[in-house]
Amino acid sequence: MVGFLSFLRRLYLVGYNWTVFAGWCQVLYFAVKTLKESGHQQVYDAVERPLQLAQSAAILEILHGLVGLVRSPISATLPQIGSRLYVTWGILWSFPETRTSMLVSSLVISWSITEIIRYSFFGLKEALGFAPSWHLWLRYSTFLVLYPSGITSEVGLIYTALPYIMGSEKYCIRMPNKWNFGFDYFYAAIIALGIYVPGSPHMYQYMLGQRKKALSKSKKE
Template identity: 75%
Template structure:
């Protein structure tokens, strides 16, 4: 259990990427960073941590592979750029090309895990509040999951399009150098 919490906390550090983007410490726009990090945090804490029953599903494997390969390439790329002032051409290509496959794998895995968690959300009523109560307020976590899935509809094409633009810009810039 302790290692699971540590893994989740490590993933939660990605929240800093939103702040870095918001305060201009990095060039990434908050409109691309916010949905990407938020979806990861929701899946990490709101689905995988909260509903351990689904942690053995195949989508966990594809999710971890997709997220891990993406981050290994990303941090290697930025590591080279910071340490040497440039990244090798092959790493530049990987940085701006692997998302073509890994984004759909990640998004499909995230949505699949939300889908497979739905029965457990409904059955356990975890994080839900029923009326009557002192606040005269009701909240159903099960329906929040549908809202989360609904947010994927406009955000996924936006993120993919953003990365396509970044790819075109980065690879055409590399050709001219």
């Protein structure tokens, strides 16, 4: 019974990783193609649906960690997925004025390359029990450039959205109301920007530690 459950777990994770891998490949293809043919202003329109689907699928990774399907700590997974979902839905989808920014191109290219490498790495590990050494190096090295470019794009897009958030008052809850509760999305965005200040260096240091551990383990093997 245990062996059968282990087989089902691997089968599910193989399917999950390669499905999301295909989604990010689509995002990268459309982004590069549109950037070359039409310019950065059209990139978001070209990648919107596959981007939303691929990024939203990452919610399942939180569940995977909670139920023990994977060993990734929730403390590392949740902030990264949460920030990306916020930018995907809370900024780009909610405020169309941000979509023509050049930062959209750097964002989706940074995200998609990172995720194509990551999902294919875990897809191979679940399917074969290992991944090639060059793939391991890519998995734990490309973030050195792609994480800063992705984070810079996220922060830049949130900042770009601030005047539109303030002007529209979208998602705001004003007092008085029957719940006796107020919420201002503009200040929530300011807080989100503030979280990036300590959060980004912390995550970068965490990933550097993971890189050192993974590559040193690979050398010993």
